[in-house]
Amino acid sequence: MSPVHVKKICCIGAGYVGGPTCAVIALKCPHIQVTIVDLNQARVDAWNSKDFALPIYEPGLEEVVRQARGRNLFFSTDVDKGIEEADLIFVSVNTPTKKSGVGAGFAADLNYVELATRRIATVATSSKIVVEKSTVPCRTAESMRTILEANSKPNCRFDILSNPEFLAEGTAIADLFSPDRVLIGSLQSQEGLNACASLKEVYANWVPNERILTVGLWSSELSKLAANAMLAQRISSINALSAICEATGANIDEVAHAIGYDTRIGPKFLKASVGFGGSCFQKDILNLVYLSESLHLPEVAAYWRQVVEMNEHQKKRFSKRVVDTLFNTITGKRIAVLGFAFKADTGDTRESAAITLIKDFQSEKAFVNVYDPQVPHEQIWADLLEASPHLSIESIKKQVNISPSALEACKNAEAVVIATEWKEFKEIDWEAVYAGMNKPAFVFDGRLLIDAEKLRKIGFTVTTIGRPSATLQS
Numbered sequence: 183m184s185p186v187h188v189k190k191i192c193c194i195g196a197g198y199v200g201g202p203t204c205a206v207i208a209l210k211c212p213h214i215q216v217t218i219v220d221l222n223q224a225r226v227d228a229w230n231s232k233d234f235a236l237p238i239y240e241p242g243l244e245e246v247v248r249q250a251r252g253r254n255l256f257f258s259t260d261v262d263k264g265i266e267e268a269d270l271i272f273v274s275v276n277t278p279t280k281k282s283g284v285g286a287g288f289a290a291d292l293n294y295v296e297l298a299t300r301r302i303a304t305v306a307t308s309s310k311i312v313v314e315k316s317t318v319p320c321r322t323a324e325s326m327r328t329i330l331e332a333n334s335k336p337n338c339r340f341d342i343l344s345n346p347e348f349l350a351e352g353t354a355i356a357d358l359f360s361p362d363r364v365l366i367g368s369l370q371s372q373e374g375l376n377a378c379a380s381l382k383e384v385y386a387n388w389v390p391n392e393r394i395l396t397v398g399l400w401s402s403e404l405s406k407l408a409a410n411a412m413l414a415q416r417i418s419s420i421n422a423l424s425a426i427c428e429a430t431g432a433n434i435d436e437v438a439h440a441i442g443y444d445t446r447i448g449p450k451f452l453k454a455s456v457g458f459g460g461s462c463f464q465k466d467i468l469n470l471v472y473l474s475e476s477l478h479l480p481e482v483a484a485y486w487r488q489v490v491e492m493n494e495h496q497k498k499r500f501s502k503r504v505v506d507t508l509f510n511t512i513t514g515k516r517i518a519v520l521g522f523a524f525k526a527d528t529g530d531t532r533e534s535a536a537i538t539l540i541k542d543f544q545s546e547k548a549f550v551n552v553y554d555p556q557v558p559h560e561q562i563w564a565d566l567l568e569a570s571p572h573l574s575i576e577s578i579k580k581q582v583n584i585s586p587s588a589l590e591a592c593k594n595a596e597a598v599v600i601a602t603e604w605k606e607f608k609e610i611d612w613e614a615v616y617a618g619m620n621k622p623a624f625v626f627d628g629r630l631l632i633d634a635e636k637l638r639k640i641g642f643t644v645t646t647i648g649r650p651s652a653t654l655q656s
């Protein structure tokens with residue numbers, strides 16, 4: 183038996199990963215038909231919309247979809263047809279943290295992966311290569327294989343690969359065009375290696391050979407959790423140091439610059455912030471904590487758990503600094519929160535630090551004006567309601583207002599809090615902001631974004647993460 187040359191790909195899950203990843207595969211492999219399927223009709227309709235009002239905002243994505251859609255890229259809710267026609271199927275469904283039952287709050291909820299796997303087993307009448315694209319706990323491929331083999335039809339074989347995705351939101355298209363590496367894990371049997379070669383051939387259409395790494399299945403699954411844990415750990419480390427900077431007079435940007443020059447440490451991912459957000463870091467570390475506990479490794483579990491705890495501490499520390507600086511009370515005061523997405527260049531709000539900050543300000547009885555250039559208003563309301571389920575949307579709206587621009591958000595406010603590093607916040611007319619605010623006017627930079635000196639000259643009192651308050655500055 184030799185490797186199959188893939189002609190038709192189906193991707194189950196048209197989300198932040200399935201959509202961009204398979205759109206890029208379609209663009210780079212015009213000879214392969216790519217169908218992305220999802221149960222969510224509204225999402226599929228948005229992918230198919232005539233005016234390209236795509237369901238996710240990602241720089242460069244629209245151009246990719248414009249070139250490939252209708253040529254060899256299709257979006258559909260007909261999951262069964264997609265499965266049946268394909269020779270290779272990506273499973274790119276969500277794997278959120280479990281909310282109830284065994285492992286609640288830590289373990290990954292694999293229900294969507296299992297349902298998709300069962301659907302493949304039920305529908306397929308020919309052999310398939312099934313690729314785990316979702317981030318899953320180590321050895322999930324084994325469960326998938328058991329389900330597939332127990333339900334398969336005669337002459338139908340399934341080979342399972344792990345091919346975790348490393349794209350970051352906001353740079354997804356650039357990351358997919360030029361990935362640091364593509365990782366493919368397979369069983370080391372001849373069939374497993376053949377399946378691996380088939381997927382490798384797909385990526386080889388644009389990814390240099392030396393960047394396509396092939397490893398065992400379990401190493402591949404664990405590498406994804408490990409990469410996210412190591413990245414998040416760097417942020418928690420720099421954030422822990424930012425607290426020391428604030429108390430001593432050191433400057434976190436200077437510290438990051440100095441340590442980043444050591445080639446063994448490197449300069450990336452050392453930006454202190456109000457705390458990391460996004461759908462992956464917290465979820466994947468908690469998943470690793472759960473895995474460690476299940477393996478009776480409590481010290482290992484405690485080590486990784488601390489990365490998430492430090493992140494929670496950073497968010498709390500920041501909101502407390504706002505309250506402390508505003509003369510120990512923000513009751514009845516108006517605070518402008520600039521940015522709601524978990525990072526710039528995305529409309530995604532999952533685990534965004536802004537949600538925690540606004541919740542803290544609400545509980546201190548402040549009024550909040552929030553502005554974000556990409557996040558839809560309904561999403562902001564849904565997130566705030568989810569964060570405070572004991573409140574009604576009406577009572578939330580009495581305290582929180584969504585503003586149409588940064589300038590509007592800052593009008594009559596006591597303080598401005600920068601929660602997301604959108605470039606436009608750097609370029610606001612800060613003189614105009616100052617003129618419209620109550621005095622003294624405070625700015626809290628949670629993203630090391632603005633030129634604090636320039637703002638001080640205008641008249642603002644500026645507090646920056648990882649830098650001491652005015653009394654300690656020299």
Ligand SMILES: NC(=O)c1ccc[n+]([C@@H]2O[C@H](COP(=O)([O-])OP(=O)(O)OC[C@H]3O[C@@H](n4cnc5c(N)ncnc54)[C@H](O)[C@@H]3O)[C@@H](O)[C@H]2O)c1
Pocket residue numbers: 194195196197198199200219220221222225261274275276277294297298315316317318347348349350351461462
């Ligand atoms: N978001 C990221 O940046 C990122 C990056 C790397 C890896 N990941 C991982 O990729 C996976 C997907 O993440 P995402 O952000 O794309 O999630 P998402 O929630 O944006 O998309 C998942 C999609 O799968 C669909 N779906 C669920 N079950 C289905 C089924 N049985 N049949 C058809 N469709 C189904 C949902 O309707 C949804 O649209 C997760 O495991 C995540 O951890 C995410």
Ligand SMILES: O=c1ccn([C@@H]2O[C@H](COP(=O)(O)OP(=O)(O)O[C@H]3O[C@H](CO)[C@@H](O)[C@H](O)[C@H]3O)[C@@H](O)[C@H]2O)c(=O)[nH]1
Pocket residue numbers: 317347348349350351352410413417450451452453454455456457458459460461462463524525526
């Ligand atoms: O120096 C830094 C870098 C990032 N962040 C924050 O960390 C979070 C995550 O940022 P980033 O990693 O850039 O975005 P994600 O889209 O969450 O991507 C991460 O999670 C994905 C999902 O698993 C992986 O595929 C990516 O490789 C991994 O970077 C965001 O809130 C950032 O603002 C910082 O505070 N300081």
